[in-house]
Structure formats: C-alpha cells, structure tokens
Amino acid sequence: MEINITTHDGATVLALTGRVDTTTATELELAINQQIELGNRKILINFSGVTYISSGGLRVLLATAKKLRKEGDRYALCCLSAEVHKVLKLAGFTSIFTIYPDEGEALARW
Amino acid sequence: MREKHLPVGKELLTPLVWQPVPGARGAECYPIIRKIDTVSSNSYLLRTPDALLLIDPGGLAEQADHLVSVIEECRKDRYLPLVIFLTHAHVDHFLSLCQSSALTDPTKSTIAIHEIGAIALEEGDRNVTQAAILGAEIGDIGIGLRLLSREGAATPGIPVTLTFPNGASITTIRDMISTASGAPTQRERITFGTGEGFEIYHTPGHSPDSICLRFGRMLFIGDMLFAANPGVAGLCGWSQESLVDSIDTLTPLITGNEIDLVCPGHGRVIPVETARTMINAIRRDAVALHGIEELNPERSQTTAVFAEECLSHVSELFTIMAGRLYYVSYVIEELGEADMAEQLGTLIKSDTVDAMLDEFTAFSEEFRSGKQQPIHLALKAAQVIAKIERSFDGAALGRIIDPSLISRASRLIADYTTTLRGFSPPTEYSEQNISSILESLVISHTVPACSDDDFLSSADDNDAFVQILLSRIGTPPLLKDVEVTFECPDPTLVAPIDHDRFCDLVTEMLEDLVGTGAGNIRITAQRSGSAVVVTLSGTGCIKSLDSHYSGFLRRACHAAGGSFTYDYAGTTSRFVITLDPV
Structure with missing residues (x-):
C-alpha cells in the first residue's frame, strides 16, 4: 500500500492506494500517529485507491477517532469504494465517522 | 493433507x-x-x-x-x-x-x-x-x-x-x-x-x-x-x-x-x-465418503474457483463481524465500561483471521501467476478455513452481533468443505410462499432483535440488561435508516426454493444495497410467465459486484433455487432473482 501525504490549508490528507491488510494497517497507523504527533489534528483519509480493508485497518480507523476528539480536531474519510463503504457501513462505523464523497467537499466543509 | x-x-x-x-x-x-x-x-x-x-x-x-x-x-x-x-x-x-x-x-x-x-x-x-x-x-x-x-x-x-x-x-x-x-x-x-x-x-x-x-x-x-x-x-x-x-x-x-x-x-x-x-x-x-465425485483436474479447477469466491466473501463477512465488535466495544467504552469493552475483543482472534486471509490472498496471487496448481489453491483454502473456524466463538458472538452474519459464514465454509470432499452442498427444496417470506424478512430487518419492552423489563437483572444492551448496539436492524417499499400483487405467489438459502440470499443482496449507500430500497415479487421474479433495487448506491462476489451470488442463487442478474444505472443497483417455475 502507498500512502501519499499532502496538506491543504491546515488539513492533512493521507491518500491510500492498495490493500489495507495486516501489514499495511500498521504502516497506516504509524503514518497517522506521526501526523498527530506533529500537531496536525485535521486528518482526512482518502480511500480512492483502496478496494480492501481488513479488520486491522478498521481498528486503526477507530483508534484514530479516539485520538482526534478535542475541540477543533477534524477527522473524516472520503472517496470510499463500494467494497470499503459496505464494510464500514455494515460494521456500524458510518455512525462514528464523517464520510465525504470526495476530497474537495470534505476540505470545503472544514 | x-x-x-x-x-x-x-x-x-x-x-x-x-x-x-x-x-x-x-x-x-x-x-x-x-x-x-x-x-x-x-x-x-x-x-x-x-x-x-x-x-x-x-x-x-x-x-x-x-x-x-x-x-x-x-x-x-x-x-x-x-x-x-x-x-x-x-x-x-x-x-x-x-x-x-x-x-x-x-x-x-x-x-x-x-x-x-x-x-x-x-x-x-x-x-x-x-x-x-x-x-x-x-x-x-x-x-x-x-x-x-x-x-x-x-x-x-x-x-x-x-x-x-x-x-x-x-x-x-x-x-x-x-x-x-x-x-x-x-x-x-x-x-x-x-x-x-x-x-x-x-x-x-x-x-x-x-x-x-x-x-x-x-x-x-x-x-x-x-x-x-x-x-x-x-x-x-x-x-x-x-x-x-x-x-x-x-x-x-x-x-x-x-x-x-x-x-x-x-x-x-x-x-x-x-x-x-x-x-x-x-x-x-x-x-461416510460413499459416492463422492472423482477429484480430477476439472473438479480441481472448479473447486479452486469456489475457493477464491468463498474466501473473498468469508473475508468480507469476518471483517464486518470484527468491525461490528470493535464498534460495540467503542460504544461500551464510551459508556465507561472499559473492562467489558476489552473482554469483547476476545470473541474473535481478528489478527489471526486477518493473517490467514492475507496468506490466502498471497497464495491466490501465486496461483494466478501460474506458480500454483488449482488443487493447491483448493487445499490452501481448506487449511485457511480450518484455522479461521478455530478463531472465533460463534455462539457468544451471535448473542451480540447479527447471528445471520455468523450462520452465513458458517454455511459458506461448510459448503466449501463439502464440495472439496466431493459432495454437493445439501439443499432442501419445497414450495414456499415467496410473498410472505419477503414480508417477514423485511420486518425482521426493520425492527430491533430485542424489543423496547424486553430492554425495559431487563432493567432489574444486570446480566440480562448488559446482554440486551450489547445486542441492541451490536445488531441494529439492517434497514433501520432505509426507506423500504415492498410490492407483491399476488400474496399467494409460490415457488420451489430452499427456504434458508433463499433468505440468506435476499439478506446478502439487501446488505449489498445498504452497504453501498442505498437510501431507498424497492422490493417487488411477481409472476413472469411460469417463473417468479423477485427484484431488489436500491438508489443512491456506489456500483458494486466484483467478479468474486458475482460468482458467490450466482452459486448462492443456484443453491436457493434460481438465477440472478445485476445491473447498475445512475445510482441505482438492481438485483433480479428468477425462481424456477413450479
């Protein structure tokens, strides 16, 4: 899995490509934690290049939600494929996360 | 071996x-x-x-x-x-x-x-x-x-x-x-x-x-x-x-x-x-192996195809199950019950399941690049399935999250093992009233598994209250946030189906529609010539159905007693199930 990190007006976008499996879920967690440690507390994860997420990946998303709950923090997902959307929806995660259809809409709302 | x-x-x-x-x-x-x-x-x-x-x-x-x-x-x-x-x-x-x-x-x-x-x-x-x-x-x-x-x-x-x-x-x-x-x-x-x-x-x-x-x-x-x-x-x-x-x-x-x-x-x-x-x-x-089919290269090839479809769908079901458990755990922790939240994590060894599924995916890629034979993939699937089966407590899990997820995963695994052994998965066809089955399914996916009355009456018994609380968090009705219309002009519509497999199939399709974002779902059942046609369409969906999922549904539909087509236009996903005539 590739993680491409960009910043837009104070928001950090992690664009993922590939599978979020056992190994890459750990890489994703590391990348997110590094951004939070750098003080970047507006995190948008772009899933446009992802068709598979493991339970390990779900755990990372949930752990991030727990870390970004302070006043002013922002955390959202965007560009979900049908496969990833289905897993998140049926697991109940869509009631925890904000999900946007695309990156532009997410950043515009922040 | x-x-x-x-x-x-x-x-x-x-x-x-x-x-x-x-x-x-x-x-x-x-x-x-x-x-x-x-x-x-x-x-x-x-x-x-x-x-x-x-x-x-x-x-x-x-x-x-x-x-x-x-x-x-x-x-x-x-x-x-x-x-x-x-x-x-x-x-x-x-x-x-x-x-x-x-x-x-x-x-x-x-x-x-x-x-x-x-x-x-x-x-x-x-x-x-x-x-x-x-x-x-x-x-x-x-x-x-x-x-x-x-x-x-x-x-x-x-x-x-x-x-x-x-x-x-x-x-x-x-x-x-x-x-x-x-x-x-x-x-x-x-x-x-x-x-x-x-x-x-x-x-x-x-x-x-x-x-x-x-x-x-x-x-x-x-x-x-x-x-x-x-x-x-x-x-x-x-x-x-x-x-x-x-x-x-x-x-x-x-x-x-x-x-x-x-x-x-x-x-x-x-x-x-x-x-x-x-x-x-x-x-x-x-x-017990009397009458099994010969395991020749042709059967080995078809079993390998089933192995990929089976593991792909088992992977989805287990990820949803594990995710649902994480969700319950998250909500319970929010309610200040950190110990209970931690306990829930023991019901599925999700790291083991993920590792097994990754191993199968890697093996499947080797198969596709010609490095492995179909029989190797079929046997690898059996090995992975055996380990997955030992990685979750189905009975305890079924008291918290939707038991249908567990029973469908178990049935799929059993069907694969039966096929690998050389038998056909068991089916039981009988004439069933399609209208009443669909109506019951819609109701069961609309109301909570535990009623408000049950929830209230459990307040005096702490164990019962916790169990119902977990179940209400873990098993929200599938169609809770969806507007559903059901149309069946003929309430006596009958077709020969395997009842349980048909219900599983319709649930799968409803889950797909809900999971890919449907805000409205329309279900119709009617006679078309000598066949019974059931249509499930959802609007607001992302296009779904990759080749493995399509293969899985085709096999599941055949076992239930029919065939299916899928189309997608605008944001509407539509499944059409044609049931063989009486």
Missing part, C-alpha cells in the same frame, strides 16, 4: 540423523521428515549390514540430492546396494527419481513398487500418478522389482531368490494373513542377506498400488492417514471400498503388539497408540 490429524509433541525419530531401528538389530534409520505439503513426501533411508533401503525418495530434486550424498557417505567404506521402495506411485513420493540419475542408475539401485504402480510408471500414466492434477512432468523410471505380483501369488510359501544388476540379492516369500474383517489377504516378505527384512501389505484405497511396509517395530504407512481427507479422497485411483478393506488389513498389525512407530508419508512419526485412534477415525470418515 491436513495437519490437524497429526498429534503434536516430541519427535519420535530425529530428522536427518542415523538412529537404531527398534526391533531390527543392526539396522539404522535416517529420516527426512518434511512439513506437510503436496510437493514432496517424507523419505526414510534404512541401513542394514547387507543393503541400503530407501522408502519414498520424495518429489524434490534437492531431497534426492541430499539422499544421494548420505548414500555416498554410507558407501565410503563398503559398497552397499540400494533398493528404493515406493509406497505408491504418486508424484510427491517419486518425482525426484526423474530428476536424479544417481538414484535411478540400475547398476547402483533397484526400484521396487507394487505391480499396479509399476504399470502406471511404465505407461507414464498422468492420472494415476497425479501428475495431471499437480501439473508435473514425469519421465521414464525403470522398475526392477514388482511387489505382490500376480505371478508370485501362484507360489505361496516358496522362497524365491532374486539378484539385480546393482548387486542386491533378495529373498521373497508370499503368505496369507487374516484381516480384521476375517477376509484373508496376501503378504510378501522380503529379506536382504541375513539381516532384518520387510513385510509388505497391499493397502489400496488412497491409490490402487498403495503398500505398507513393516521393518522391525516400524510401520511405513504411506498416505493412508490422509486418505479420507478433503482434497485427497476422490483422487484418481482412490477407492472408498478398498480403503476400508485396507484399514481392516492393517488393524490387527496396529492393534497387536508388533509395532512401536508408525511412519507416515507426510508429517511427524507417531506412536502406535495414537495411530490406533487415528485409524479408527479414518475408517469412520472413509465409510
């Missing part, structure tokens, strides 16, 4: 070391014990004062090279002729011979195999040898000694001495023994000079030429311990009837007091006490 049949524990023979053979004075054994796979068998090299005896050289060139170096070391001081015994003519037991001229040079070694296996090797039979199903190329192998031949059966009790170009001199004698069923069977005893010799038993079933060899207090049993396993039973040449008879042939030997160690063709050497239990279980399994 699944490892679950094999006991764990201390090695009874140390691999790659010469050690005494129990019950055979002056004889030593050098075992090569491999991890179980379909590529190569174990090898057992025996050294007596008069000969070197090799049981199964295996399927790999490097295994043969290793054996050749050990044999050359043995011959440093004094030449010893080598006799190679094949427990049966399957490529994983003999293919290394085709890659090692040092083992097949008739001036140095003699190859011995049951007469039926000798014919298969001489004719280059790709089916009996399993070369076709395992994608192997076999070359010429010269057979020096045909074991338990028809010719020899004509002279029971009369010793015959044979000499071979490699200097081996053997004496063979045939006699009759009684089996557990009382039926007599032939045995061949072979001695090499003055030392200990082999007793050889014809034990067909796994293959028509399978033999077991007793040497001292060791019994070399070939692949009999795996013969009733899924993906092994049904191979070309496999015979249920012969397998049961062969187990009866071996039973007196194994239950008597003549054997200490049972040496299988794959995996660890086992004590005879364990073998007794195993052989009884294998006989029970074998008896």
